[in-house]
Amino acid sequence: MSQLTNSIVAVLTAATLAVAPTPAPDGLTQTLDPNQSVASGRAVLEKGHVDLGPRYRDGDWTIQIHDDTAVPPVWRKLSDVVLRVRDAAVERVPDDPAYAFVGQPPGTPVHVVPQTQNQDVVWVGWNTQDPGVMAAISRGVTMNLLGVQGPGGVVVYLQSGNLGAPQVLWDSTKPFPQPLWVETNTHTHANWIFAKPGVYLVAVEFTAELLDGKQVTGRETLRIAVGDSTPVDDAFTAVYTGSLPGTGATPSPAAVAEPDDGGSPLLVGVLVGAGAVLVVALIWVLVRGARIRRRALDQEESA
Amino acid sequence: MRAPWSAMAVVAVVALSGCTAPVALSDSDGRVQVVTTTGILADLVRNVGGNRVVVDSIVPDNADAHAYEPTLRDVRNVVYADVAFSNYLLLEAQNVIKALDANLRGGVPNISLAEGATKYAAEVIPLVEDASLDTVWLGMRVRGTGRQYGANRSSDVLLSATDVSGPGHLVAYLTESFGDPDFYVNSTDGFDPADGYKDDTAVLPPDAHTHMSWAFTEPGVYRLTMEARLAVAQGEKPVELGRQTFTFAVGVDPHSVGGAVLSAGHADIAVDVDQRRLYLYADPHGGGEVHQEVYDPASTVIEVPTKALKQVPSGRGYRFLGRPGDKVYQLPQAVLGRHVHGEIDPHLWQDVGNAQSYVELIRDTLIGVDPAGAMEYRRNADAYLAELTTLDTYVAETIASIPPASRYLVTTHDAFGYLAHAYGIPVAGFVTPNPAVEPSLADRVKLTETIRNLRVRAVFLEPNLRARSSTLVEVAKEQGVRVCPIYGDAFDQDVDTYVRMMRFNADSLKECLS
Known part of the structure; x- marks a missing residue:
């Protein structure tokens, strides 16, 4: 039996992402509330559903975290948030050449934020479902990994479930930038592997072309504390010291x-x-x- | 006023395709010197430029734009050009684009029509990077809160498969981070009412949804019966939420089953806790959840196309689907990999509406280069746009007259996505995504299954690729179906204008498929 409520699990999505106080007349159409508020103050998110994504308000393109663990959900600034990946996320690298891209020998314990939710682990995805974004862009956004600073490698990959090999989207051991195309009005989760416990800073950039042809871009740093023994405060105060690639532009x-x-x-x-x-x-x-x-x-x- | 210019254009094309006295650009000609990458673009420019321009293309007729190597003559033409038009978006071989970039004189406009046309309302479609992910994205969903029964987010909704009928097995499963499968529905070991279908049950909290792979071991029509219960709290008697049967057309023509067909976008087998019923909740056009609507399972078919045919890999973990090498039809659990690079399919002109956008961009570019000719360019463009509108209607009506059950396009490479999209003729398959990719044994198997299971009457081959398309021709011969011509990115001696090309393609489809 697939027990979605504990170990494996469900994608909580628009239904829960969306706070739709007044459903459309047919009662079937769901929409994200464009007025979802932005929370202030620091937050450590270690369980439940969280998305990274662009927002567009009054000509202002920002990258924020959609915190679906709050009721009702809120958007947060990346500098206010530490994603904490607890040791409940530890899995061992399988003895299978298909997973050589993880870069660790078989049997090595690594922290895994899975594509499908593990109720005991923060569940990090990304979405392009902010109503302001959906109204302003035509096709999609380029989500670009600019750099990773941390004690070990970070790999983000998809299991498409089509009998094919896992598809690596981001790999911190490869050259930057690493662009990834994301269509508008989509919501995706992938697998994240952190090779060692510690504080990780992940520099990302979201770029899009607006309907009027103008280009918008924003960069932010995602703060992640991996492992129960990693102090969360260190993740709040860490500073990205490496150099980042020049501003990405399509x-x-x-x-x-x-x-x-x-x-x-x-x-x-x-x-x-x-x-x-x-x-x-x-x-x-x-x-x-x-x-x-x-x-x-x-x-x-x-x- | 139009006729003489058209006549001139034809003369120029005939001269070109005859290869006896090809036009060449020069600096001793009063007309605007235009170089294009392909013959199709040259034809569009001639129709707008009329006798104010002289046009030559780099890639000759009968050649493959993806692989052409420019010659010294091409380079000389580029040097003399007052304006250059390419399609771009990886249509042309790198060296063709480089020949333009390296040799155009300073200040000469170098226009990418495919990119620029989006400003003129061209409709672009993303390039599909993995056809096996280009299917409907099917999940399971719980709608509603169940508050009327006292349910909350820690209540369980149990969605159980109670029966599957069909020519093979159905397995709905999840591939976890490190490749381990987790099962939702598995018909290989039956369905056991005695234990409440425990091994064929997905458990979701209210208001949640999830995705999984849906594998089928044989082509044909499958019917999956599911029932749902709400367990408000541990130990309480569950609330019955209903039962429904869902129909899948696996590898076969879904239209022959009857009803609406879900072949793209996002769909969920949904249980509505508040209404106590099961239905399909789908947005055939989108990947997100915002525009999903209810579809009645009794009159809806979920398509599992042959392009999603895979072979069971060797190695651990997949024995539940069969032996290594066995064929499996499958809807994937995640579809993001369909286009993670954001590229656009470059063959925009296979939709006549997009060719009209090209024409408008060509018109405005020529006016920029030669303002004195503005009135003439506008007049020519207006007349040609009207001709293209007539053409668009002709192509649409001709293809629409092919019976839906026969309306499938099988080609040698993936160059007809726009034709499919604009005129409602699904691409059932192609040998390889582009001519540069060598077909594998698996590609051949997939092609054979497509032709056989959909009872495809004819496959379509671009004349300029004939010599390199043995797989398509051989498989067609084995299956006893016709090989008919279709034009993609190049003209030849028989079809030498854009309008003729699109008419020819529509007629060829109609004749060979009806």
Whole structure:
């Protein structure tokens, strides 16, 4: 029996993400409350459902944490939050070459935030369901891992459940930035593995093109305390000391759509030319071939 | 006023495709010198530019834009160009794009039509990176709070499978972080009412939802009966919430089963605690939960397409699905991997509406380069846009006249997503995603199953890929189905304008599938 209420579990989603005080007339349509409040003050989240995601309000693009453990749910600033991954999350790396990407020998204990909820572990996902975001962008956002600072490696991967190999999305041992495309109005959870206990700072950036062609971008640092013996205060006070890649940007179609803008078409040419040289060096795990967005990012990085 | 320009365009194309005296750009010609990457783009530009422009394409007819190597002549054309149009978005080979970037003179507009056309209302679709994830995303959901029965978030809703009928087995399972399976429904060991279907029961709290993989061992129609109970608290008698039967078309034509077909988006087998009934709760268009609606299971079919056919891997853990190498049709537990890179399918022009966006961008670009010709470019574009509207209607009506049960597109590579999307002809399969990928044995198996199970009448092959598409031709021969032509990214001596190409494709589909 799949006992979703204790060890394995359910995706609590829009129904619970959403606080819809007045359902639509048909009673069937759910919406996120656009006026969900932003909580202030520090919070340590160690159980329950939490999402990282962009918000868009009055022309202001921010990256926040949607705290679904609060009733009703609230948004929080990343600097106010430590995600605490308790030792209940420890699993041993299997003796299976399909999991060599974890980077640890079989049998090594690692902390795992799973794709499907373990009730005893904070459950971290991401969503693009803020009504302001959904109304402002057309296709989706690029969620970019810019860097990780911590005592060990961090790997984020998906089990698609299609008999294929696990799909690695982010790997802190690989070059940055590591862009990931997320469609609008989606909500996703993946597996997070932390190789060693301690404080991790995860630098992320969310970039999107608005309906009017304007580009918005925001960066934040996610604070994670891994292991029961890691002091939470250390995670609040830790400072990201490494250097981060230059601001990531997707090539804006606006740059190529305006023939009267003499400089822009040239810009695109430069992006492609430089990218063609660099793209080979930075191949992303499990991917076929070069990527336009990546090329642009590589260019930005090298510029 | 249009006719002479069209005639001129035809003359130019004939000259090109005849390969005897190809047009070449120069600096001794009063007209606007335009270089494009492909012949299709050149044709669109000629229709807008008329006799004010001279146009040449880098990739010749019959060649594959994905693999073409530019020549010295191409480089010379680029140097003379006053404006360049590419499709971009990885359609053209890297070296073609590089030839433009490296050799265009300073200040010459270098326009990516696929990217720029989105400003002109072109509709783009994401490139599917893994076709086995391009299915409906099916989960289980509890709707409502059950407050009327005293339920809270720690109450349990039990969703049990009580029966499965069909040609094979059905297993709904979760793949955990390190690959261990956890079962929700497993027909291989039967359904036991004596223990309350314990081994075939999912337990969710109210207001929750979850996703799992849905595996089927044989093609055909399956019917899954599920019932639900609410356990308000431990030890209390559960509240019965109803029973329903859900229908799956696995590998076979779902239209032949009857009813609405769920083939994309997000769907849940839902139990509504407050209404005490089970139903399908689906948004066929989206991945999120915001726009889901109720579908009656009695008149709805969930499609499990052959593109989701996989073989049971060797190694640990999958014996519950069969022996290594056995075929399994499967809906995945997570679909994010369908497009994690955010790329756009570059073949926009297979939707005539998008070609119209290209035309508007070409018009405005030419006006920018040659303002004196503004009126002429506008007039030409208006006439051509009207012709394209007629074309759009023709393609839509022609394809719509093919019976739905026969309306499947099987091609050699994945270049027809826009045609499928715009004109309602599902892509049932292709050999490989693009011509650069060599087909594997598994690709061949999948192709064969697709043709056989959907009773596909014909497969479609791009003439310029004929020499490299032995797999499609061989499998079609084995299965006794026709191989019919369809044009994707290149013209040839028979089809040398965009309008002719789209008409030809619609006619070919109609003739071969009806």
